[in-house]
Amino acid sequence: MNKRLELPKTKDELYDLSKSFNSTFNRLEKSFNNHRNFVSTISHEFRTPLSILITELELAKELNKTIDDYKISIDNALEDANRASELSSALLDFARASYDISQINLKTIRVDEVLADAKLNVINKNGQYRVAIQYDNDVTSESSFFDMEGNPYLLQVAFVNLIENACKYSRDNTCNVKISNDDKTIQLHFSDNGAGIDSEDIPHIFDLFFRGKNKKSEKGNGVGLSIVHQIITIHNGKIDVKSKLGKGSVFLVSLPLEI
Ligand SMILES: Nc1ncnc2c1ncn2[C@@H]1O[C@H](COP(=O)(O)OP(=O)(O)OP(=O)(O)O)[C@@H](O)[C@H]1O
Ligand SMILES: [Mg+2]
Known part of the structure:
Protein backbone atom coordinates (compact mmCIF):
# COMPACT_ATOMS: atom_id res chain seq x y z
CA MET A 1 0.00 0.00 0.00
CA SER A 98 -19.85 8.76 8.14
CA TYR A 99 -21.28 7.80 4.75
CA ASP A 100 -20.99 9.99 1.77
CA ILE A 101 -24.11 12.19 1.46
CA SER A 102 -24.72 10.61 -1.97
CA GLN A 103 -25.30 7.25 -0.22
CA ILE A 104 -27.89 8.65 2.16
CA ASN A 105 -31.62 8.86 1.46
CA LEU A 106 -32.63 12.49 1.23
CA LYS A 107 -36.09 13.94 1.10
CA THR A 108 -37.88 17.18 1.79
CA ILE A 109 -38.38 17.37 5.53
CA ARG A 110 -39.70 19.88 8.05
CA VAL A 111 -36.92 20.55 10.52
CA ASP A 112 -39.36 21.81 13.18
CA GLU A 113 -41.16 18.44 13.03
CA VAL A 114 -37.89 16.49 13.29
CA LEU A 115 -37.05 18.67 16.32
CA ALA A 116 -40.44 17.96 17.94
CA ASP A 117 -39.87 14.21 17.40
CA ALA A 118 -36.40 14.51 18.96
CA LYS A 119 -37.94 16.23 22.01
CA LEU A 120 -40.49 13.39 22.42
CA ASN A 121 -37.76 10.79 22.01
CA VAL A 122 -35.66 12.40 24.80
CA ILE A 123 -38.59 12.85 27.20
CA ASN A 124 -39.79 9.28 26.68
CA LYS A 125 -36.34 8.00 27.57
CA ASN A 126 -35.89 10.26 30.60
CA GLY A 127 -38.94 11.72 32.34
CA GLN A 128 -36.82 14.18 34.34
CA TYR A 129 -35.55 16.00 31.28
CA ARG A 130 -37.24 19.27 30.25
CA VAL A 131 -37.15 20.61 26.71
CA ALA A 132 -38.58 23.98 25.68
CA ILE A 133 -38.83 24.84 21.98
CA GLN A 134 -39.16 28.46 20.97
CA TYR A 135 -39.85 29.71 17.44
CA ASP A 136 -37.93 32.88 16.76
CA ASN A 137 -40.06 34.14 13.89
CA ASP A 138 -43.81 34.51 13.54
CA VAL A 139 -44.46 31.06 12.26
CA THR A 140 -47.84 29.61 11.49
CA SER A 141 -48.34 25.88 11.81
CA GLU A 142 -48.60 25.24 8.07
CA SER A 143 -45.45 27.23 7.42
CA SER A 144 -42.97 25.80 4.93
CA PHE A 145 -40.17 27.98 6.35
CA PHE A 146 -38.47 25.01 7.91
CA ASP A 147 -38.50 22.77 4.84
CA MET A 148 -35.14 21.47 3.69
CA GLU A 149 -33.55 18.55 1.90
CA GLY A 150 -32.22 16.16 4.50
CA ASN A 151 -32.29 12.82 6.20
CA PRO A 152 -34.84 12.92 9.04
CA TYR A 153 -33.41 9.89 10.86
CA LEU A 154 -29.89 11.32 11.04
CA LEU A 155 -31.01 14.85 11.92
CA GLN A 156 -33.16 13.49 14.72
CA VAL A 157 -30.13 11.60 16.07
CA ALA A 158 -28.15 14.87 16.03
CA PHE A 159 -30.88 16.87 17.81
CA VAL A 160 -31.43 14.12 20.41
CA ASN A 161 -27.72 14.13 21.26
CA LEU A 162 -27.57 17.93 21.64
CA ILE A 163 -30.73 17.99 23.79
CA GLU A 164 -29.55 15.09 25.96
CA ASN A 165 -26.17 16.73 26.55
CA ALA A 166 -27.82 20.01 27.57
CA CYS A 167 -30.11 18.17 30.03
CA LYS A 168 -27.41 15.81 31.28
CA TYR A 169 -24.82 18.50 32.06
CA SER A 170 -27.22 20.92 33.80
CA ARG A 171 -28.66 20.65 37.28
CA ASP A 172 -32.16 21.69 36.19
CA ASN A 173 -32.02 19.03 33.42
CA THR A 174 -33.37 21.61 30.97
CA CYS A 175 -32.61 22.36 27.34
CA ASN A 176 -33.94 25.45 25.59
CA VAL A 177 -34.09 25.21 21.83
CA LYS A 178 -34.60 28.20 19.56
CA ILE A 179 -35.38 27.67 15.88
CA SER A 180 -35.27 30.42 13.29
CA ASN A 181 -34.57 30.89 9.60
CA ASP A 182 -33.54 33.25 6.88
CA ASP A 183 -33.80 32.80 3.12
CA LYS A 184 -30.74 30.49 2.95
CA THR A 185 -30.47 28.65 6.28
CA ILE A 186 -32.33 27.22 9.24
CA GLN A 187 -30.68 27.95 12.58
CA LEU A 188 -31.09 26.05 15.81
CA HIS A 189 -29.70 27.06 19.20
CA PHE A 190 -29.52 24.43 21.92
CA SER A 191 -28.77 26.15 25.20
CA ASP A 192 -28.55 25.22 28.87
CA ASN A 193 -27.69 26.83 32.19
CA GLY A 194 -25.45 23.95 33.16
CA ALA A 195 -21.87 23.10 34.01
CA GLY A 196 -20.29 24.75 30.97
CA ILE A 197 -17.20 23.41 29.20
CA ASP A 198 -13.58 24.13 30.14
CA SER A 199 -11.93 26.25 27.41
CA GLU A 200 -9.12 23.63 27.14
CA ASP A 201 -11.73 20.97 26.32
CA ILE A 202 -13.61 22.96 23.67
CA PRO A 203 -11.25 22.13 20.74
CA HIS A 204 -11.67 18.39 21.45
CA ILE A 205 -15.37 17.95 22.21
CA PHE A 206 -16.22 16.82 18.66
CA ASP A 207 -13.49 14.12 18.70
CA LEU A 208 -14.62 10.49 18.89
CA PHE A 209 -14.49 9.13 22.50
CA PHE A 210 -13.46 12.50 24.02
CA ARG A 211 -15.10 13.35 27.35
CA GLY A 212 -14.55 16.68 29.10
CA LYS A 213 -13.41 17.44 32.66
CA ASN A 214 -17.05 18.07 33.62
CA LYS A 215 -18.10 14.47 32.92
CA LYS A 216 -18.00 13.58 36.68
CA SER A 217 -20.44 10.77 37.35
CA GLU A 218 -22.55 11.35 34.23
CA LYS A 219 -22.73 8.28 32.03
CA GLY A 220 -21.44 8.49 28.49
CA ASN A 221 -18.97 7.27 25.91
CA GLY A 222 -17.83 10.53 24.33
CA VAL A 223 -19.45 9.51 21.06
CA GLY A 224 -22.50 11.83 20.84
CA LEU A 225 -20.92 15.06 19.61
CA SER A 226 -18.74 13.35 17.00
CA ILE A 227 -21.93 11.86 15.53
CA VAL A 228 -23.61 15.28 15.65
CA HIS A 229 -20.65 16.91 13.89
CA GLN A 230 -20.62 14.24 11.19
CA ILE A 231 -24.38 14.55 10.58
CA ILE A 232 -24.34 18.35 10.36
CA THR A 233 -21.28 18.24 8.06
CA ILE A 234 -22.87 15.79 5.59
CA HIS A 235 -25.86 18.15 5.40
CA ASN A 236 -23.39 20.91 4.49
CA GLY A 237 -24.23 22.65 7.75
CA LYS A 238 -22.12 24.21 10.49
CA ILE A 239 -21.95 23.69 14.22
CA ASP A 240 -20.37 25.99 16.73
CA VAL A 241 -20.27 26.18 20.51
CA LYS A 242 -20.14 29.00 23.06
CA SER A 243 -19.68 28.06 26.66
CA LYS A 244 -18.87 29.56 30.06
CA LEU A 245 -17.78 27.38 32.98
CA GLY A 246 -20.47 27.31 35.65
CA LYS A 247 -22.87 29.35 33.49
CA GLY A 248 -23.87 27.11 30.58
CA SER A 249 -23.41 26.32 26.93
CA VAL A 250 -25.00 27.07 23.58
CA PHE A 251 -24.59 24.82 20.54
CA LEU A 252 -25.41 26.73 17.35
CA VAL A 253 -26.40 24.69 14.32
CA SER A 254 -26.95 26.17 10.90
CA LEU A 255 -28.40 24.06 8.07
CA PRO A 256 -28.61 25.20 4.44
CA LEU A 257 -32.07 24.95 2.83
CA GLU A 258 -30.45 23.32 -0.18
CA ILE A 259 -27.53 20.91 0.11
N1 LIG B 1 -24.27 20.90 26.95
C1 LIG B 1 -23.08 20.58 27.48
N2 LIG B 1 -22.69 21.12 28.66
C2 LIG B 1 -21.50 20.83 29.20
N3 LIG B 1 -20.59 19.98 28.65
C3 LIG B 1 -20.93 19.40 27.47
C4 LIG B 1 -22.18 19.66 26.84
N4 LIG B 1 -22.21 18.96 25.69
C5 LIG B 1 -21.03 18.29 25.62
N5 LIG B 1 -20.26 18.55 26.69
C6 LIG B 1 -18.88 18.05 26.94
O1 LIG B 1 -18.39 17.50 25.72
C7 LIG B 1 -18.01 16.12 25.92
C8 LIG B 1 -18.31 15.33 24.67
O2 LIG B 1 -19.73 15.22 24.49
P1 LIG B 1 -20.34 13.91 23.87
O3 LIG B 1 -21.80 14.12 23.71
O4 LIG B 1 -19.54 13.57 22.65
O5 LIG B 1 -20.01 12.78 24.94
P2 LIG B 1 -20.79 12.34 26.29
O6 LIG B 1 -22.07 13.08 26.45
O7 LIG B 1 -19.80 12.44 27.39
O8 LIG B 1 -21.07 10.80 26.00
P3 LIG B 1 -22.16 10.18 25.00
O9 LIG B 1 -22.71 11.28 24.15
O10 LIG B 1 -21.38 9.19 24.21
O11 LIG B 1 -23.19 9.57 25.87
C9 LIG B 1 -18.79 15.67 27.16
O12 LIG B 1 -18.12 14.61 27.82
C10 LIG B 1 -18.82 16.95 28.00
O13 LIG B 1 -17.61 17.10 28.70
MG1 LIG C 1 -23.43 13.13 24.73
Missing part, protein backbone atom coordinates in the same frame (compact mmCIF):
# COMPACT_ATOMS: atom_id res chain seq x y z
CA ASN A 2 2.92 2.39 0.62
CA LYS A 3 4.65 1.77 -2.77
CA ARG A 4 4.40 4.50 -5.43
CA LEU A 5 5.39 4.81 -9.09
CA GLU A 6 8.54 6.75 -9.82
CA LEU A 7 7.59 9.80 -11.90
CA PRO A 8 9.20 9.92 -15.37
CA LYS A 9 11.52 12.89 -16.00
CA THR A 10 9.60 14.24 -18.98
CA LYS A 11 6.15 15.68 -18.33
CA ASP A 12 4.36 13.55 -20.93
CA GLU A 13 1.19 11.44 -20.79
CA LEU A 14 2.94 8.75 -18.78
CA TYR A 15 3.96 11.38 -16.21
CA ASP A 16 0.32 12.51 -15.80
CA LEU A 17 -0.91 8.93 -15.57
CA SER A 18 1.68 7.98 -12.92
CA LYS A 19 0.89 11.13 -10.95
CA SER A 20 -2.82 10.43 -10.89
CA PHE A 21 -2.15 6.77 -10.04
CA ASN A 22 0.02 7.82 -7.06
CA SER A 23 -2.52 10.32 -5.82
CA THR A 24 -5.27 7.66 -5.97
CA PHE A 25 -3.07 5.40 -3.87
CA ASN A 26 -2.39 8.22 -1.38
CA ARG A 27 -6.13 8.58 -0.90
CA LEU A 28 -6.65 4.83 -0.62
CA GLU A 29 -3.86 4.52 1.95
CA LYS A 30 -5.34 7.36 4.03
CA SER A 31 -8.80 5.84 3.97
CA PHE A 32 -7.37 2.39 4.79
CA ASN A 33 -5.49 3.84 7.82
CA ASN A 34 -8.58 5.73 9.02
CA HIS A 35 -10.56 2.53 8.77
CA ARG A 36 -7.89 0.55 10.66
CA ASN A 37 -7.71 3.19 13.45
CA PHE A 38 -11.49 3.27 13.68
CA VAL A 39 -11.78 -0.50 14.03
CA SER A 40 -9.02 -0.72 16.66
CA THR A 41 -10.48 2.16 18.72
CA ILE A 42 -13.89 0.57 18.62
CA SER A 43 -12.71 -2.86 19.72
CA HIS A 44 -10.82 -1.15 22.55
CA GLU A 45 -13.93 0.73 23.69
CA PHE A 46 -16.03 -2.45 23.59
CA ARG A 47 -13.59 -4.44 25.68
CA THR A 48 -14.26 -2.32 28.80
CA PRO A 49 -18.04 -2.82 29.22
CA LEU A 50 -17.79 -6.44 28.12
CA SER A 51 -14.97 -7.33 30.53
CA ILE A 52 -16.90 -5.69 33.41
CA LEU A 53 -19.91 -7.83 32.46
CA ILE A 54 -17.86 -11.03 32.31
CA THR A 55 -16.18 -10.36 35.70
CA GLU A 56 -19.58 -9.61 37.26
CA LEU A 57 -20.98 -12.95 36.02
CA GLU A 58 -17.87 -14.94 37.01
CA LEU A 59 -17.93 -13.50 40.54
CA ALA A 60 -21.66 -14.20 40.82
CA LYS A 61 -21.11 -17.84 39.88
CA GLU A 62 -18.32 -18.25 42.43
CA LEU A 63 -19.60 -16.22 45.40
CA ASN A 64 -23.37 -15.86 45.28
CA LYS A 65 -25.34 -17.96 47.76
CA THR A 66 -28.84 -16.55 48.15
CA ILE A 67 -31.52 -15.62 45.61
CA ASP A 68 -31.09 -11.99 46.64
CA ASP A 69 -27.36 -12.16 45.76
CA TYR A 70 -28.31 -13.46 42.33
CA LYS A 71 -30.94 -10.73 41.87
CA ILE A 72 -28.32 -8.03 42.57
CA SER A 73 -25.84 -9.64 40.17
CA ILE A 74 -28.46 -9.92 37.44
CA ASP A 75 -29.38 -6.23 37.88
CA ASN A 76 -25.70 -5.22 37.62
CA ALA A 77 -25.13 -7.48 34.61
CA LEU A 78 -28.22 -6.06 32.90
CA GLU A 79 -26.95 -2.52 33.45
CA ASP A 80 -23.54 -3.42 31.95
CA ALA A 81 -25.17 -5.18 28.98
CA ASN A 82 -27.42 -2.16 28.38
CA ARG A 83 -24.38 0.11 28.40
CA ALA A 84 -22.66 -2.08 25.79
CA SER A 85 -25.82 -2.07 23.71
CA GLU A 86 -26.09 1.77 23.90
CA LEU A 87 -22.46 2.04 22.82
CA SER A 88 -23.11 -0.27 19.90
CA SER A 89 -26.11 1.74 18.64
CA ALA A 90 -24.19 5.02 19.07
CA LEU A 91 -21.35 3.59 16.98
CA LEU A 92 -23.79 2.36 14.36
CA ASP A 93 -25.15 5.91 14.15
CA PHE A 94 -21.60 7.18 13.79
CA ALA A 95 -20.91 4.73 10.95
CA ARG A 96 -24.18 5.72 9.22
CA ALA A 97 -23.30 9.39 9.61
